[in-house]
Amino acid sequence: MTVEQFLTYLQHEKRYSSHTIQSYQTDLIQFEDFIRKTFDLPLVEVKHVHVRDFMVYMMDNKVGENSVGRKLSTLRSFYKFLLRQNIISASPMTLVKAPKVPKKLPVFIDDAKLDLLLDSDEFFDDSFPSVRDKLIIETFFGTGMRLAELLSLKEGDINFYDSTIRVMGKRSKERVIPISKILAEQLKDYVKLKTLQNFDNKTGGLIVTNKGDEAYPAFVRSIVQRYLTYVSTQDKKSPHVLRHSYATSLLNRGADLNAIKELLGHASLAATQVYTHNSVERLKTIYKQAHPKA
Known part of the structure; x- marks a missing residue:
């Protein structure tokens, strides 16, 4: 239920586009699936070590740094929302750092x-x-x-x-x-x-x-x-x-x-x-x- 509440918040209060909300939803479904299969835990009981294991899992499966960073950004927003709603007492993302992504210059045509x-x-x-x-x-x-x-x-x-x-x-x-x-x-x-x-x-x-x-x-x-x-x-x-x-x-x-x-x-x-x-x-x-x- 917490995921649905978060997505509703993004739609009505943050006024994100349907495309952006779909991306958040996809990331959260993937994370929730990993947590349940690996640790048999609900999302509200996740700790930073579980998120780090998720990062390792993604990197082992050749997920790029940009995609890993985006998914972690989704989780950071999600747990920040849960914290504000008093659903959790501390965010597991506090001790998690995203992998460094080399900066790429914008590609343009002369x-x-x-x-x-x-x-x-x-x-x-x-x-x-x-x-x-x-x-x-x-x-x-x-x-x-x-x-x-x-x-x-x-x-x-x-x-x-x-x-x-x-x-x-x-x-x-x-x-x-x-x-x-x-x-x-x-x-x-x-x-x-x-x-x-x-x-x-x-x-x-x-x-x-x-x-x-x-x-x-x-x-x-x-x-x-x-x-x-x-x-x-x-x-x-x-x-x-x-x-x-x-x-x-x-x-x-x-x-x-x-x-x-x-x-x-x-x-x-x-x-x-x-x-x-x-x-x-x-x-x-x-x-x-x-x-x-x-």
């Missing part, structure tokens, strides 16, 4: 490659699927929004008068993102073309499939991956790579870090600062290529 993709007539035509596909790429690169944010967009979220898009981000936090006149015109053209399709099943979502159904994550990911393959040989070709490209491009052109934070919808500046490392690495590369003493 502006020149994205310009080659989006400005060329080679990759897109005037058909509805092609116009929609190009709009998806342009919107990710032109706004830095997340995949879930794009999928939740409605036509009414676009303000063509002042060239902005209203986005509902994580934890139902709303923000307004400015867009270029070019992207605004592309959005207008897409909405008109979408109306002309006369889809039987009208959806409220801005992005739809070829049949007019509401777009879904795998559908959008496959589109992004397919088109980025034309201009990039790197392994990662996802909507989040375009989000990273947006942020890196802004930073390289002198945008204020706090402004980038607001545009991306980050909760803290620490999440945004990772992009500064990309800029430093870029400067090092330029220095090595251009300076005679490098």
